[in-house]
Amino acid sequence: MELIFGTHNHNKVEEINKLLPPNFTVKSLTDLNYYSEIEESGKTLEENALIKAKTIFNTFKKNCFSDDSGLEVFALGGKPGVYSARYEGKQKNAEANTNKILQELKGIDNRQAQFRSVIALIFNETEYLFEGIIKGEISHSPRGRNGFGYDPIFIPEKQHVTFAQLTLFEKNKISHRSKAFKKLIEFLKS
Ligand code: ITT
Numbered sequence: 223m224e225l226i227f228g229t230h231n232h233n234k235v236e237e238i239n240k241l242l243p244p245n246f247t248v249k250s251l252t253d254l255n256y257y258s259e260i261e262e263s264g265k266t267l268e269e270n271a272l273i274k275a276k277t278i279f280n281t282f283k284k285n286c287f288s289d290d291s292g293l294e295v296f297a298l299g300g301k302p303g304v305y306s307a308r309y310e311g312k313q314k315n316a317e318a319n320t321n322k323i324l325q326e327l328k329g330i331d332n333r334q335a336q337f338r339s340v341i342a343l344i345f346n347e348t349e350y351l352f353e354g355i356i357k358g359e360i361s362h363s364p365r366g367r368n369g370f371g372y373d374p375i376f377i378p379e380k381q382h383v384t385f386a387q388l389t390l391f392e393k394n395k396i397s398h399r400s401k402a403f404k405k406l407i408e409f410l411k412s
Contacts, residue, residue, distance in 0.1 A: 223410070224249065228260070228274045228288030237394055238403050243411065256281065267292055267304050268351055271342035279344045287406065291339040291399060293372045295323060295360060297332045306371065320364055320375045333359040335376065339398040341406050350409065354401030369393060 224247045227235055235250045242248065251257070260277050264270035267290040274288035292306035302309035302319070310318035327333060334357070341352040357379045364374035366386025373385035378396060385393050394400050 223247070224284070225410075226251075226254065226278055226282055226284055226286035228278045228286060230257075234289070234399070237400065238407075241400070241403055241407055243407075246410065251278070254282070262290070262304075264290075265304060267338060267340040268342070270304060271340045271351070272349065275342040275344050275349070279347075285343075285345050287341055287343040289339055289341045289399065289402065291337060293323075293376065294336050294338055295327070296334040297330045298323075298326060303338075316371050317364075320372055323360060323372070323375060324363070327360055333361075335360050337372075337376065337398040339402040341402045343406060343409070345410075352402045352405040352409070354398040354403070354405065356396055356398045356401070 223245060227238065227248050227250050229235065229250055230252045232250070232252070235248060238248055256278075260274050262270045262273065264273055270290040271288050274290070275286055278286045278288065290304070292303045294300045294303050302323070306319070307314050310322045336355050336357045339354045343350040343352065358377050358381075361375050361377050361384055364386070365384045366374050366388075368388065368390060369386045373393075376385045377383065378385060381388070
């Protein structure tokens with residue numbers, strides 16, 4: 223069975239391919255030479271994931287899925303959430319984004335946070351949503367060099383190190399995205 227994954231992110235495609243049974247083939251937007259910008263204008267992760275999936279479905283008329291993820295900090299009322307990539311401006315600078323969070327949490331004891339990932343699937347013309355969450359807390363300073371985005375300041379529950387101090391293999395075993403991917407795969411296999 224062939225599915226289109228609405229991303230150009232090679233790492234995400236590789237991650238899901240490792241989890242999928244061999245009878246599934248995933249094609250990315252890069253594989254399909256689709257380079258139009260899809261505006262992520264939604265106010266929630268769910269809306270954005272659906273906007274992307276619907277745009278792709280309307281273009282290719284094939285089963286497809288898209289994801290959107292973000293960091294939600296409790297003491298900041300769930301921010302940056304859907305605005306995670308551009309929290310400190312349009313330039314989407316990960317270091318500036320992480321510094322902004324550390325600044326906003328100065329003097330605040332509650333450092334609880336979670337990464338949340340939502341996948342929107344359009345399968346046989348019906349829409350489905352799958353969610354993955356990893357809870358944790360925000361460190362007091364950035365630590366580690368692996369990963370991307372907010373990884374250097376996110377300590378997942380039951381760990382003493384940040385996501386950026388874990389190997390990609392270790393992170394993928396517990397990450398929000400892999401949890402959502404696993405739910406999607408269970409659905410596709412059933
Ligand atoms: P696409 O091209 O597929 O849209 P993206 O980089 O925008 O990829 P996401 O939509 O999954 O990635 O995530 C949006 C932002 O949320 C991302 O730029 C990071 O700032 C943050 N984020 C999401 N997942 C993360 C993770 O596993 N580790 C660190 N930061 C993450």
